[in-house]
Amino acid sequence: MHLVIISGATRPRGRSNTAKIIDAFQKGYKEGGNTVEVWYLSDRKQWAGAAAAFAEQENILIALPLYVENIPGSLLEFLSCLSPKKEAGTRLAFLIQGGFPEGSQSRCCERYLETLPGQLGCEYGGTLIKGDMFGLGMTDEKSRKKMLEPFVEMGRYFADHGIFDKEKAYSFAAPEYMPKSQVRLFRLIGHFVQRIFMGRLAKQMGCKEALDAKPYEC
Amino acid sequence: MKLLVVNTLSEQNEAARAAIRELKGMVSDCKVIHTYEMQLKPCVGCNACWLKTPGVCSIQDGYEEILKGYIEYDATVFLAGTALNFVDYRMKNVIDRILPLVTMYIHIVDGQCRHVPRYDRKYQFGLLYFGIADGDYLNQWMDRVALNMGGSSLGAFPIHQAKEVLSCIL
Numbered sequence: 254m255h256l257v258i259i260s261g262a263t264r265p266r267g268r269s270n271t272a273k274i275i276d277a278f279q280k281g282y283k284e285g286g287n288t289v290e291v292w293y294l295s296d297r298k299q300w301a302g303a304a305a306a307f308a309e310q311e312n313i314l315i316a317l318p319l320y321v322e323n324i325p326g327s328l329l330e331f332l333s334c335l336s337p338k339k340e341a342g343t344r345l346a347f348l349i350q351g352g353f354p355e356g357s358q359s360r361c362c363e364r365y366l367e368t369l370p371g372q373l374g375c376e377y378g379g380t381l382i383k384g385d386m387f388g389l390g391m392t393d394e395k396s397r398k399k400m401l402e403p404f405v406e407m408g409r410y411f412a413d414h415g416i417f418d419k420e421k422a423y424s425f426a427a428p429e430y431m432p433k434s435q436v437r438l439f440r441l442i443g444h445f446v447q448r449i450f451m452g453r454l455a456k457q458m459g460c461k462e463a464l465d466a467k468p469y470e471c
Numbered sequence: 472m473k474l475l476v477v478n479t480l481s482e483q484n485e486a487a488r489a490a491i492r493e494l495k496g497m498v499s500d501c502k503v504i505h506t507y508e509m510q511l512k513p514c515v516g517c518n519a520c521w522l523k524t525p526g527v528c529s530i531q532d533g534y535e536e537i538l539k540g541y542i543e544y545d546a547t548v549f550l551a552g553t554a555l556n557f558v559d560y561r562m563k564n565v566i567d568r569i570l571p572l573v574t575m576y577i578h579i580v581d582g583q584c585r586h587v588p589r590y591d592r593k594y595q596f597g598l599l600y601f602g603i604a605d606g607d608y609l610n611q612w613m614d615r616v617a618l619n620m621g622g623s624s625l626g627a628f629p630i631h632q633a634k635e636v637l638s639c640i641l
């Protein structure tokens with residue numbers, strides 16, 4: 254089966270976590286001889302091709318970074334330009350990945366995505382959710398591979414089932430909320446660890462201010 | 472009460488003009504920023520507002536005035552168009568650009584991670600939408616948006632009910 258994947262990330266492909274996840278996902282999806290084409294909306298030159306693929310194909314997955322509780326504005330702009338399909342038979346599924354670790358962070362967006370295919374003349378193919386992806390592009394090769402392996406597996410799963418089953422997607426998104434033991438640990442050392450980790454990142458980016466600076470304080 | 476109105480609809484939009492007139496009549500100080508002609512760009516996820524120039528967005532397209540407004544005014548009401556049963560992309564881009572208001576640091580609130588707010592402010596955000604959208608959903612989304620900023624939502628209402636958005640704080 255052929256699958257169209259549209260990346261709704263705004264970061265350029267080389268720096269996008271969504272793009273890395275798409276690479277892993279399609280690896281699993283293609284194993285049985287399936288084919289995939291991917292369109293990256295961060296590159297405006299690809300919008301026309303992505304819109305044509307949406308119009309012509311019937312098996313579509315939109316992968317996106319969670320942006321303030323919903324889809325990024327630029328993905329919304331793209332989707333608003335599409336003509337809804339007149340004939341039944343297209344399935345539209347979603348893959349949301351976000352920075353915060355809890356699955357519950359993506360539920361507001363998921364609720365919206367459940368209704369979106371209907372607006373575009375498509376059937377809903379489910380939503381796969383995964384959090385804790387902020388550091389994917391910053392981590393070392395070995396850790397990245399470990400973070401991406403579940404997406405390879407879900408690519409295989411999607412090839413077999415054609416949808417993201419709600420129960421399967423729910424367990425994939427775990428934890429729904431931060432477990433109490435982790436909350437305790439976070440309260441104990443989180444502040445300290447963050448200062449070191451983020452301080453290092455800021456230094457690499459040439460930051461000269463405190464990270465909690467208040468440039469517009471009146 | 473100082474109110475900031477961020478109008479993402481065209482300045483010529485009659486419904487927006489009526490809503491702005493009504494809101495102005497309800498508060499002592501009201502500033503309106505019209506963004507339709509500003510061609511505000513989407514957030515590109517560069518992380519500069521967290522890690523390079525903390526609190527300052529790297530995109531220089533006039534959004535800075537809105538950022539300063541959130542901090543200076545007691546409440547903000549957004550006027551938005553709709554698309555696909557949600558707010559339209561112009562409004563979503565405005566919200567996506569709100570990130571400099573929080574730091575990259577994380578704390579846990581009710582079992583969920585949240586960014587630590589950059590300023591000591593209790594933001595109040597309301598939404599007036601023009602066109603067809605799922606009002607219940609917009610209310611939920613506004614609650615979540617406000618929660619992320621450490622603030623509260625004034626609710627989401629069709630634009631002809633402009634008065635309602637300030638009813639719980641006036």
Ligand SMILES: Cc1cc2nc3c(=O)[nH]c(=O)nc-3n(C[C@H](O)[C@H](O)[C@H](O)COP(=O)(O)O)c2cc1C
Nearest residue numbers: 262269270271318319320321322351352353387516
């Ligand atoms: C404007 C903006 C808004 C974001 N909003 C959320 C959010 O509401 N919840 C969340 O868990 N992560 C949020 N994130 C984090 C991203 O979803 C996360 O870092 C993701 O891995 C980025 O993927 P990308 O590299 O493909 O853009 C946000 C990031 C940006 C830049």
